[in-house]
Amino acid sequence: MTIDWFTVGAQTLNFLLLVWLLKRYLYGPILKAIDDRETQTAKVINQADAIKLDAQLQRKMLEKKNNEFDAKRDELFTKAKNTALSESEQIIAKAHINADQISKSRLQALERELEHYQQDIALKTLQEVYDVARKVLADLASVELEQNMFECFCKRLQNMTLDEKHNFNKALDAGNTELLIYSAFELTQTQIDKVDGILQQVSSAKSNSHFHLKLEVKTTLISGIEIRSNGWKIAWSTEDYLNVLQTFISQLLIKQRESIHNRTAQLNTQSHNVKNSA
Amino acid sequence: MQLSPDEIIYWQMGFIKINATIVFTWGVMLMFFISAKVLERALTRNNKRTRLQNALETIVLAIEQQISAVGLIHPRQYLGFLGTLFLFVALANLLTIFPGYEPPTGSLSTTLSLALCVFVAVPYYGIKQRGLKDYLASYTKPSFIMLPFNIIGEISRTFALAVRLFGNIMSGTMIIGIMLLIAPFVFPVVMTALGLLTGMVQAYIFFILASVYIAAATSANKTQSQLHKNTPVIKPSEEN
Numbered sequence: 137m138t139i140d141w142f143t144v145g146a147q148t149l150n151f152l153l154l155v156w157l158l159k160r161y162l163y164g165p166i167l168k169a170i171d172d173r174e175t176q177t178a179k180v181i182n183q184a185d186a187i188k189l190d191a192q193l194q195r196k197m198l199e200k201k202n203n204e205f206d207a208k209r210d211e212l213f214t215k216a217k218n219t220a221l222s223e224s225e226q227i228i229a230k231a232h233i234n235a236d237q238i239s240k241s242r243l244q245a246l247e248r249e250l251e252h253y254q255q256d257i258a259l260k261t262l263q264e265v266y267d268v269a270r271k272v273l274a275d276l277a278s279v280e281l282e283q284n285m286f287e288c289f290c291k292r293l294q295n296m297t298l299d300e301k302h303n304f305n306k307a308l309d310a311g312n313t314e315l316l317i318y319s320a321f322e323l324t325q326t327q328i329d330k331v332d333g334i335l336q337q338v339s340s341a342k343s344n345s346h347f348h349l350k351l352e353v354k355t356t357l358i359s360g361i362e363i364r365s366n367g368w369k370i371a372w373s374t375e376d377y378l379n380v381l382q383t384f385i386s387q388l389l390i391k392q393r394e395s396i397h398n399r400t401a402q403l404n405t406q407s408h409n410v411k412n413s414a
Numbered sequence: 415m416q417l418s419p420d421e422i423i424y425w426q427m428g429f430i431k432i433n434a435t436i437v438f439t440w441g442v443m444l445m446f447f448i449s450a451k452v453l454e455r456a457l458t459r460n461n462k463r464t465r466l467q468n469a470l471e472t473i474v475l476a477i478e479q480q481i482s483a484v485g486l487i488h489p490r491q492y493l494g495f496l497g498t499l500f501l502f503v504a505l506a507n508l509l510t511i512f513p514g515y516e517p518p519t520g521s522l523s524t525t526l527s528l529a530l531c532v533f534v535a536v537p538y539y540g541i542k543q544r545g546l547k548d549y550l551a552s553y554t555k556p557s558f559i560m561l562p563f564n565i566i567g568e569i570s571r572t573f574a575l576a577v578r579l580f581g582n583i584m585s586g587t588m589i590i591g592i593m594l595l596i597a598p599f600v601f602p603v604v605m606t607a608l609g610l611l612t613g614m615v616q617a618y619i620f621f622i623l624a625s626v627y628i629a630a631a632t633s634a635n636k637t638q639s640q641l642h643k644n645t646p647v648i649k650p651s652e653e654n
Contacts, residue, residue, distance in 0.1 A: 140420045143435050143523035144530070150439045151531055154446065154502060159494040161450035165457050166474050167490065169467070172459040 243400055250396070254389040262382050282321045286330075289361040289372040293334045300370060301338060307368035308339055313347040318354040318362040320373065331363075418584065419516035420523055435521040442506050442518065473501075477621075484625040485633055492628060495535055499528065500621035507583060507613025511606060519616075520583040522576065529576035532624045533568070540631030549631070575623060582616045 273281075296304065307313060317323070317331065332349060339347070347365070354362075360373015419434035426432070449470075456464045463471070477497045481489035506519045518524045540549040553564040586609040593602045 138418075138420075138522075139526060140433070140523045142429055142431060143420050143433060143521065144527045146436050147439060147518070147521075147524045147527035148531060150436070150443060151498070151502065151527060154443050155494050155498045157443065157447055158450065158498045158501070161447065161454060162470065163474060163493055163497060165450075165454055166467075166471055167493075169457055169459050170471060170475070173461070176459070 239404075247393070247396075250393065254393070258382060258385050258389065261385065265381065285320075285360060285372070286323070286327050290330060290334055292372045293331070293338065293363075293370065296338065296370065303368050304370070305339060307366040308347055313365050314350055315347050315363055315365045316350050316352060318352050318357055318364070318371075320353070320355055320357040320360055322353055323351060323361075335363075418521045418523075419518065420521050422516065434516045435518045435524055438506075438509075438516055439518040439524065442502065442509065445505065446501070477501075480622070481625055484622065485629040486625065487632075492539070492625070495531075496621055496625055496628070499532075499624055500617055503528070503579065503617035503620050504614055507617055508610060510587070510609055510613065517583055517587065517613075519579055519613075520587050522580045522584075525576040525580040525583075526573075528579070528620070529572045532575060532627060533572040535624070536568075536627045536631045539628045543632040552631075571623075571627070575620065579616050579620050582612055586612050 315335070317328075323331075328349065328351065335347070335349075357371075357373045360371060362369065362371030362373060419438065422434035424432050424434070424437060449466075453466055453470055457467060458464070474493070474497065477500060478489045478493055481492055481496055486492055503519055506517050506524075509515050510517050537549060540552070544552070554561050586605075590602050590605050590609060593605055
């Protein structure tokens with residue numbers, strides 16, 4: 137175990153040469169490559185950070201825009217909802233008015249139609265009653281019946297009320313008054329004289345009352361007799377009874393119409409109450 | 415029996431001679447040079463790296479980390495010297511696996527030359543960091559009486575460094591040689607494997623001791639400077 141000083145020197149030189157070689161060809165390039173890569177990585181990280189920051193800013197901006205958009209949308213939606221609600225209310229109110237008008241006009245039309253029908257029914261009923269009565273009376277018409285009718289008329293004349301007598305005398309005031317006698321059948325002279333006598337009795341209270349009779353046959357009277365003059369009239373015929381019947385039917389129809397009116401008004405009130413509660 | 419490869423002389427002319435130590439050292443240097451040239455061609459600065467580059471980067475960074483762990487503040491400044499020290503000793507020891515190879519570290523001349531390099535490097539880095547006066551003053555610490563002891567310690571540790579490496583490697587080689595004579599099968603293989611481990615450990619010890627010596631020479635400067643400037647000293651526990 138000896139120390140060879142030449143070898144020591146040579147090895148020292150070798151080692152120093154190796155240090156230089158490795159620094160030049162190994163450590164230098166490797167460390168430079170590492171540094172470059174770290175720089176590049178740092179650069180990429182910085183860029184990524186910048187991109188991230190930018191993305192965060194953009195995200196915040198988009199979130200802000202989204203919030204604004206949502207708020208605006210909600211506002212518009214509320215506005216549209218309110219507008220639609222008010223429009224809907226207006227349209228419903230208008231529809232109610234129109235419906236009421238239509239209902240009213242329909243009711244009026246119905247009333248008119250009802251009235252028309254009532255009149256028509258009354259007229260037709262009367263016509264039928266006339267026809268039936270006329271046919272019955274025509275079938276039963278005989279001298280006895282006509283005589284009985286005449287007697288009835290005479291009684292009617294004799295039993296005139298004070299108002300009728302007053303009106304009769306008033307009609308005779310004009311003097312030489314013509315009294316028209318309408319009858320469903322032709323009167324005999326005896327019957328004419330009897331009528332004349334009764335009229336003379338009724339009008340005897342006044343000396344200046346003169347009248348003359350004029351006869352005329354009128355089949356529409358339906359087995360009856362009628363006297364007219366200057367707006368005054370007194371009669372007995374089945375037509376009077378039929379007129380009474382017509383008046384009764386008319387009154388009955390009026391009552392019925394009134395009940396329909398009341399029922400309709402009740403229904404209208406109920407429907408208004410239902411709308412208001414809705 | 416040859417105790418040192420210095421005794422195998424291939425060529426000699428007077429004082430100048432070429433022995434196995436020098437030749438195998440050149441061989442190791444040539445391997446380093448070829449590897450470095452190959453790497454230089456294949457070196458990339460992007461993320462697509464070759465396996466060789468990855469391996470060498472790992473080794474270089476590990477050495478740098480070790481230097482930093484010892485306490486040297488700028489490890490790259492010492493990487494050239496300390497890194498080469500480790501790599502040379504390690505490769506020189508690892509190549510013992512090849513038959514006929516004589517490790518240069520089995521020569522006291524080589525280990526002494528490496529120890530002398532460390533012996534010179536310590537004051538070099540110390541003076542570089544602290545200045546000549548401050549560095550020389552450190553030999554008189556803690557008192558002037560310690561000056562001769564410090565100088566003796568400096569020299570003795572250099573020789574200890576050289577003898578430790580030489581002794582370990584030489585003894586390993588000798589044990590293998592003896593075992594080849596006594597039990598030529600199996601046992602020498604085990605001893606060779608053990609020799610590889612010993613070689614790596616010795617390389618690491620040599621490298622760490624050199625690092626510690628340099629760190630001691632440079633970090634004392636830092637402490638002194640901080641004391642002079644009345645700046646608070648940061649303890650290692652506080653640094654973390």
